[in-house]
Amino acid sequence: MRPFHFTAAKLNLQDCQELLRGRFARGKSWEIILTMYEWDDNTDNAPDCNEKPRFTSHRNNARRYPNRSQGMNKRSDDNRRGERENYNNKSNGRDGAIGRHFDFKETLDLRTECIGRIIGRGGSNIQALRTEFDVQIDLDQSQGIATVLGNDSVNVNGAVERIKQQMNECNDGQRQYNGGTRNRNQFHNDRSNQGHHQRRSEVLDDHVNGANVETPHNGNNFYEENNQEIFYKDGVIDWSALNARADIERAERWAKCPPLTKNFYKEDPEVTNMGEDEVARIRLENNNITVGRVFVQENDQPSNIPNPIWKFEHCFAPYPDLLDEVTKQGFQTPSPIQSQAWPILLKGEDMIGIAQTGTGKTLAFLLPALIHIEYQSIPRSQRGGPNVLILAPTRELALQIEKEVNKYSFRGIKAVCIYGGGNRNDQIQNVGRGVEVIICTPGRLNDLVQANVIDVTTVTYLVLDEADRMLDMGFEPQIRKVLLDIRPDRQTIMTSATWPPGVRRLAQSYMSNPIQVCVGSLDLAATHSVRQVVEVVEEDDKFYMIKKFIKNMQPDDKLIVFCGKKVRADDLSSDLTLDGFLCQAIHGSRDQADREQAIADITSGDVRILIATDVASRGLDIDDITHVINFDFPRNIEEYVHRVGRTGRAGRTGTSISYLTRSDWAMAPELIKIMEEADQQVPDELIDMAERYNKMKERRSDEMSKFNGMKGRRGGGGNRSYGNRNY
Known part of the structure; x- marks a missing residue:
């Protein structure tokens, strides 16, 4: 008789499986080492099959394999390392429960936003799939991978198809999901692992042999992740190649967008015939309006900026029904920001409007938005989502903008206001009825976008109202996240009362050669009224x-x-x-x-x-x-x-x-x-x-200077060494 040992994962004895599963499957990750006996054919002293096997357990993070009595051989370092790697590899034919074996496995990539649908409420959907097809389904949510394990290839394939069907339903009209399945055949055949992980040869040998064969990474070429090439050079990522690939994929993503019309401006002859002196005079009389492109490069050709207007008819005469709505409100003349913003926005330019509060900035971007919605080449019923998105920092401002939109009844255009603190279900229902304008706060917008309630890919006119306030409130990550999903050729408008570096950085990243319209001075100033x-x-x-x-x-x-x-x-x-x-x-x-x-x-x-x-x-x-x-x-x-x-x-x-x-x-x-x-x-x-505050600052500054000088003369700050050790 010669003793040897192996893990419970390779036992075929049903009683041992039940024993170990019942005692250890619910605990933290344990490794079970059993000592069994292999008898020569010529021996007559076979042990009783009902004899209880001996076992010891060790935690994963501190496994030890000491020499045992009864002649057990110490494992080699290679076998020990192989056993650890195979034990931690969840794709080696086990579902995590000790002693469980499967003959077939399928692995497929998941869309991150659809994982919740596959799991279901309280795990109901995935449990139903396991029961219906008699398979084990493991989800790695961090990597977006689903692994289906079973002993019947028909059941395994059926479960995979059902998951794909759920993915397509989750996509809801987007391109059909074809997520690559991997390792479709039996485990003990070598198969190439495609898709999410590095390509490697996966060979699942017996655990006792410690085998874990993996194709080494080249390190100088590339590997594929989600079918995208990740370039390396001597172990360093080639960012220029990645950026080029990102630009190509971005262009491919937006290539199929419907055509977009942005220029609706028909300049009045009275405005066209203005001379430069007259234009300068009108801008000076309107609170000293300054206009210019803020991110002009040295090699850029000078571009014309529309002249200001001083009558509503100059901009809205071609749109008489909208002009009637404006005159109903009792306005006599456009405000300073409106006189210059309307020609710019109707022409389809990106714009940064800087003006004090209460100067009519809301109406400045609202009326061109209504024209932008109505006069696109594609009918509103075929666009599949809202065209105008207005982001505001607070609920009160969002509600105020909605109130302004509702004052102007134009061609049945509908708007909805969504914000945190409001009834979420009511907001979802309002969006589902179909709207052209969404006014929202950044937090609730991200919530409904992630829930696939709002599709921002149809947005062609984006407004960031009170952008400086949104950045002050910490909304920059949410804003940048939303902007990634909006088509890049959109028209973008940003309003602000100030021009801090954060607003400038955001504008430079997501606006296309914008025109800045500043009413008054860029310096911080209170209203003179x-x-x-x-x-x-x-x-x-x-x-x-x-x-x-x-x-x-x-x-x-x-x-x-x-x-x-x-x-x-x-x-x-x-x-x-x-x-x-x-x-x-x-x-x-x-x-x-x-x-x-x-x-x-x-x-x-x-x-x-x-x-x-x-x-x-x-x-x-x-x-x-x-x-x-x-x-x-x-x-x-x-x-x-x-x-x-x-x-x-x-x-x-x-x-x-x-x-x-x-x-x-x-x-x-x-x-x-x-x-x-x-x-x-x-x-x-x-x-x-x-004066007292300034004197205090000067006195404190002098004290700090003296203190720093004394500190320097004393020679503080150096390392003290004793012998050969530094402290």
């Missing part, structure tokens, strides 16, 4: 002062009070209510229904006081707000400018009152610049505060 008042106060005096102001409000006055924190807004609202002042509060933690009700109340006049955080500093378009109070001064001067812009809108005037305490002295120098630019009176207390 608002009187700015600053009061230096103690923290404990703020509540008394705001109560005194509210008592003196006129019947037609409306007030927005900005607080720095949500809890601060709630506390102030409660205190004012207890003192008999009717008010509403709005911030990010309130339910969406409460937020909408608060805006409706202040708009209708049922409530004249709105307590808010910075969620209302942009996109809240209420024309008759007369006063803004900064109960807590904002953390940056940009937010101050946007808060001030909530009043003095649509040609009206307003007043902004800011309470500054000693803790706000760091904002004093910048606030003085904003007030001086708008010709506002700067109080002496604010000037003194700014």
Whole structure:
């Protein structure tokens, strides 16, 4: 008799399989080593077949194979390594349960977005497939691979076809799924592994032999992943080759897109015949409009920029039904941003619009969008999805844009607003009924795109409204993700109140030679139609002062009070209510229904006081707000400018009152610049505060310089060595 050992995965004894599966299959990854006996044919001392086998177990991460008694031979390093690799290889004919054998295997690639459909709710779909076809199905979600194992080739093939059918249903009208299946024959034949992994020869020998044959990687040519060539050179990725391949595939992806028409502008002769001096005069009179291409290269040929207009008829005379809708709103002349933006957008150019809040930016991109939708060569019923996508940073701004769209009834064009916090099922149903315009916040848009509710590949007119605010709120990853799925020849419009580096970087990446229209200066400035008042106060005096102001409000006055924190807004609202002042509060933690009700109340006049955080500093378009109070001064001067812009809108005037305490002295120098630019009176207390802050900064800078000099003379910072060791 000679002893030898092998893993339970190769046992054919049914009782041993049941024993081991029952005890170890539910645990963490274990390896079972059994000591069995092989008897010579000429021996008469065969053991009892009912004798319980001896076994020991070791964790995967700390396996040891000590020499055993009864004459067991120690394994060689090669066999030990081979056993470990084969044990960890899930495609070696086992489903992970010890002792399970299969004769046939199929492996196919999955679309990542369809894996959830294949699994089903609580695993119901995949369990039904296992039961129906008597197969084992393993899913590697990280790699997007499905492995089907079974002892009947008909059942294995049937399960594979069923999975492909589910993939095609998931694609829902996209190209049929032909995901390559791999290793279609029996395990013990050598087969080439195609598709997702590196091509290799997969030979599944007995586990006890430690065999794991794999074709070595060349390292100097390439291997294929998802049928794409990944180039290497001496182990380094050739990025230029990859970029070239990406450009080719991108062109192939969008080559079959339907034709797109972007130029709908018919310039009025009165505008065409303008001279350069007259064009310059009109732009100067309209708040000093500056126009130009922002990313011009040295070798680029100069291109014409459309002249500004000063009548609605100059742009919309060829579209009389839309012109009628504009005149119904009671506008007399276009706003400065509209006078230059409409010719540019109707001509099909990409545009960056920079203007202060309340200057008509929404209508500037909205009316050309309606014309863009209606006058495409393909009928709306055959486009398969929305044409216009408008991204906004906050729910309030998204709802405000939807309200503006609904004011203009043009050829039955429908719009829907989707945002986080709203009823998701209702939003899905509204999108499913068919819409041409989607107004959304980035988070909910990504949610519905990943759920295959919204197909953004049909979008041809993209608007990023308040782009600087979206970047400040951290939405850049979501924006970039969506832009990858929108056709590259789209028309893109970006609006912003400022021109920070992040907005510039985004525009340079995803816009095509855009024209920048700037109303006023690129420097940060508050609207000149608002009187700015600053009061230096103690923290404990703020509540008394705001109560005194509210008592003196006129019947037609409306007030927005900005607080720095949500809890601060709630506390102030409660205190004012207890003192008999009717008010509403709005911030990010309130339910969406409460937020909408608060805006409706202040708009209708049922409530004249709105307590808010910075969620209302942009996109809240209420024309008759007369006063803004900064109960807590904002953390940056940009937010101050946007808060001030909530009043003095649509040609009206307003007043902004800011309470500054000693803790706000760091904002004093910048606030003085904003007030001086708008010709506002700067109080002496604010000037003194700014001077003290600047002196403190100088003193601290001198102290740091002296400290650094002393540190250098002392020779600190070097490594100290003792003997041959460094500490």
